[in-house]
Amino acid sequence: MSAPNLDMMFQALADPSRRAMVERLSRGPASVSQLAEPLAMSLPAVVQHLQVLEASGLVATQKIGRVRSCSLHAPAMCIAEQWINDRRTEWQRRLDRLGDYLDATNDDLEPETNR
Amino acid sequence: MSAPNLDMMFQALADPSRRAMVERLSRGPASVSQLAEPLAMSLPAVVQHLQVLEASGLVATQKIGRVRSCSLHAPAMCIAEQWINDRRTEWQRRLDRLGDYLDATNDDLEPETNR
Numbered sequence A, B: 001m002s003a004p005n006l007d008m009m010f011q012a013l014a015d016p017s018r019r020a021m022v023e024r025l026s027r028g029p030a031s032v033s034q035l036a037e038p039l040a041m042s043l044p045a046v047v048q049h050l051q052v053l054e055a056s057g058l059v060a061t062q063k064i065g066r067v068r069s070c071s072l073h074a075p076a077m078c079i080a081e082q083w084i085n086d087r088r089t090e091w092q093r094r095l096d097r098l099g100d101y102l103d104a105t106n107d108d109l110e111p112e113t114n115r
Helices: A005-015 A016-026 A032-037 A043-056 A074-114 B007-011 B016-025 B032-036 B044-054 B072-115
Strands: A059-064 A067-070 B058-066 B067-072
Touching: A005 A074, A005 B007, A005 B016, A016 A032, A016 A043, A016 A059, A016 A067, A016 B044, A016 B072, A032 A067, A043 A059, A059 B044, A059 B067, A059 B072, A074 B072, B007 B016, B007 B032, B007 B044, B007 B058, B007 B072, B016 B032, B016 B044, B016 B058, B016 B067, B032 B067, B044 B058
Parallel strands: none
Antiparallel strands: A059 A067, B058 B067
16 A cells, blocks of 8 residues: 555545545445445546555555455554544634734723723 | 635645645644745646645635735544544444453353363
8 A cells, every 4th residue: 555645635635536436445344346335436436546546545445356445544544534623723813813812902992992 | 716626635645845835834824835845856846736726725816915824724634533543433433342352251260171
């Protein structure tokens, strides 16, 4: 399995069929045919999507006998989630600081308006 | 600004230059030239990336006089983050249930091994 790579992870999640596969795998490992079942596409198309997910590090596959078992690789999901979270919380922190500043400015102004 | 769309949001985040722009905007609004400054690319290329970010709903832009001001649209960031989080926590829940099951099976077996 490749090392997690943000470009490839977000690219992998940018497709609704691949997100449906991730959603299915979040409920437990599945074979390629089980993954294909609810999707309206050929098995080779499913395999191609699976390869994108595997290359991104979000999904791991393992061949057991003649069946390829697919499972979610949660640490990679964590990395993608954390990247968005870090940006969003930085933005929130900045907004809170701005709020504090505006409150302080307001407090400074209030006595003057009461004079 | 377009309504948030997971395909477009993840697609937008799949590029390192666009992630650098989101990272810059998480520290506060910026003009297009300010966004372009640290990036080794032409202004038209920056504008093109900005259009992808804007179409995805992750970034909002507003023309004030002759300057286009760009800012992060945190609710869209939330939606992308939440999608990954929901899948990851579902996977974790399943793993915890499996752990509980294995613990219970182990407890059932232990008296037998002590016989």
